[in-house]
């Protein structure tokens with residue numbers, strides 16, 4: 001069950017003065033390690049997938065594992081697109097199961113950032129999905145991802161932040177107040193007074209990028225000034241790399257020998273953060289505060305005034321068109337198995353959230369398909385929307401755990 005609404009999750013953190021870790025995952029070891037840490041420390045958690053990392057893994061395949069891990073968790077989990085580059089990538093991420101998206105447009109001039117962000121908030125909010133925007137610029141090397149964040153740090157301006165949030169309607173704001181992505185070189189120059197002012201002005205959960213490498217005291221002061229989500233990657237990548245290097249010293253040199261213990265190293269580092277940032281122990285309270293994430297099945301059964309070839313051609317076009325509408329997860333079309341079935345054909349369209357019932361109905365591509373292709377053929381029909389009663393928990397006990405090596 002515990003995929004939860006990320007807005008409720010972060011509002012709980014904001015209200016009670018702790019921060020949820022948004023850990024970027026790049027492999028199954030990361031998913032396993034982070035979920036193990038969250039279960040062990042009873043912490044809410046965000047599994048993030050950064051678009052800038054997509055060269056390193058197959059986004060669609062990893063999303064299946066991420067979603068399954070979140071569904072079977074006993075702690076609240078949200079799934080986030082980190083550093084999304086466009087509305088198109090946000091639509092794809094939502095279709096694959098992300099229930100929060102970030103717009104990475106802060107390297108553009110202010111008006112362009114507002115325009116690009118508005119494109120994403122308009123689309124995502126119509127799907128019930130919260131959005132993180134960024135203002136100011138957090139540069140630097142995100143693990144092995146140097147080239148995606150070049151340039152110099154730009155601190156977030158308080159007045160621009162106010163205007164940006166008002167105009168775009170973002171739910172969370174990533175601020176630039178002195179951190180950099182990746183390994184910290186020298187001392188960061190953190191501007192707490194600016195953060196305090198942004199927090200007082202906006203009153204919404206704030207996000208810290210470049211979470212790796214700060215001191216306990218620095219985290220604590222940032223969290224006390226409104227940081228409710230901390231993006232964290234490089235330290236996990238480094239802990240994994242260190243473990244692989246240690247494994248090269250031992251006898252076994254095959255793949256499984258080299259990655260042995262990587263998930264455990266990630267779990268240890270993520271768990272340390274969860275205790276440090278105050279999210280450990282908050283899982284049950286946060287769960288009470290967050291709406292659970294229940295998908296909707298839009299079901300249509302119908303008979304057709306056309307031969308089967310024509311119906312199948314219409315279904316095929318429908319699958320192509322409808323699966324691209326924001327908030328649609330899957331489109332199933334079917335023929336009745338029983339000869340004497342009252343209705344011969346079906347659609348089963350899965351929406352990520354009840355908000356999609358309206359936005360799908362009103363979407364121009366849906367209207368055009370329904371008016372020009374579906375309704376002229378489908379006469380007698382029934383259409384009903386079903387909300388999931390429970391979203392997926394089938395395991396009798398949590399099974400997010402690391403299998404210890406022999």
Ligand code: 13P
Pocket residue numbers: 024050082083141142143180181182183208209210211212231232233234235
């Ligand atoms: P670090 O790699 O510095 O932890 O930053 C991660 C990040 O901000 C991802 O969005």
